[in-house]
Amino acid sequence: MGRAATPPSPSPDWAFFLDVDGTLLEIAETPADVKVDTCLLDLIAQLYRRSTGAVALVSGRSLTDLDALLGLPRLPMAGQHGLERRDMAGRLWIHAAPPAAKCAIKEALAPALVRHPELLLEDKGLTLALHYRLAPHLAGYAHRLMTRLVSTTGEGLELQRGKRVVEVKPAGIDKGTAIAEYMREPPFLGRTPVFIGDDLNDEHGFSEVNRLDGISIKVGNAASCARFRLPNVAAVRSWLATAMKGWECRT
Template sequence: MPQTDPTTTTNTPLLAIFTDFDGTLVELAETPDAVSVPDALAHRLEQTAREFDSAFAVLTGREIADIDRFLSPLQLPIAGAHGAQRRRADGFVEPIDPASLRDAQAIAQALSPLLIAHPDLLLETKQGAVALHFRQAPELETAVRTAMEEALRAVGGFSLVPGKMVYEARPQGVSKGDALRAFMREEPFLGRTPIFIGDDVTDEDAFIAAQDLGGIGIKLGEGETAARMRIADIASVHALIQGLGDIAAREREFTPIH
């Protein structure tokens, strides 16, 4: 699939920008807390979000609070835990299904024997979702998947989603694609053309949703994908986001006032 630079187009439509976080805005790390966030990232995102009238959201497997901590003091619209959590552009945080909270805890407890036996595994228990990372013990992938499948069968109502050196349990009917569609039904996203940038299997639903709504999915890196465009690396993602913001600023500057 050819490399494409959307910033070279003219007469840019009114856009809504969506992006993943880990592996897209920041490099992957050995543990979720070990990621390094570039000093200028929050400022760059804030500038672009302002030029798009706040139609800029992060769709991530992390919790909303994690993204707020990494991008402080910036607070963007965010879908966290693959859409199990969602903060709208007006700041309202949608309530999480109490059953999902309870079942996520039950899944985490069911995984305790595996974690005790293999301390190199890392469990993330989120509000409404669970992730089991095996980056530091890749030989345990099969054991991790089997344990997760057994835990999910015990509670029901959750789906198992593979990621980069991680398996995640999320409530059925929840995805980044569903979150993107929900944002697109609301101001300031309503009526805009969505662009979603991501790098992982868990981003495929959002690529499809963006393209179903007349927009574009942009995949970072190699691998099969539904996205119609690719981008080379994280530095290129940062440049694209800044470039789109610059284009929006120029068009705003030269738009006649009636």
């Protein structure tokens, strides 16, 4: 796809779907090192109020992790790339239990983690994420290893690649399916969907939003099917905050 344009000014009658790491928050060396500031929490709260609740976070993190990180238990959220989802009413939807193959892969990774302690294995419950942020030179090794393990023991599983991470997850569910589910429910139903993300795992979300003739926004310069671009986390926050000032003027 060619160079994407700057997105149009957001509208309060859109449905907002937002990735977290790399989109609303700067990526840290490890997931646990991410810092959340009160300005972001205020921004999310304002967007939620002014869009009458049509805001959902769509993340690779687990819902437990998102709640602990952000402290927003009433906000709709999809975690683990859509495998778990909390709707507007607070109901929890789980799409897959961790298969036995996932446990076998975790056991098989143990020797590699001993050999390469700079690799970090994150067990999110429904997925396994192997991070190599602290050792980017091990990228090829990490991808080959996870590919081999999924091909030999991963029936019903698939690989999800991201920024310095490769993840094993149940097949067939992703950020795009999570957005599609939200769009069938109030308060998202009937609105124009917008999804903002930065990573390879966000491409499913962009594809679904494009299918719905919505606003897909890629953060950064990497190749993407998204129709629009913002350069970085600061630009995402500014785009949302500046628009809401305009909403205030119209009310």
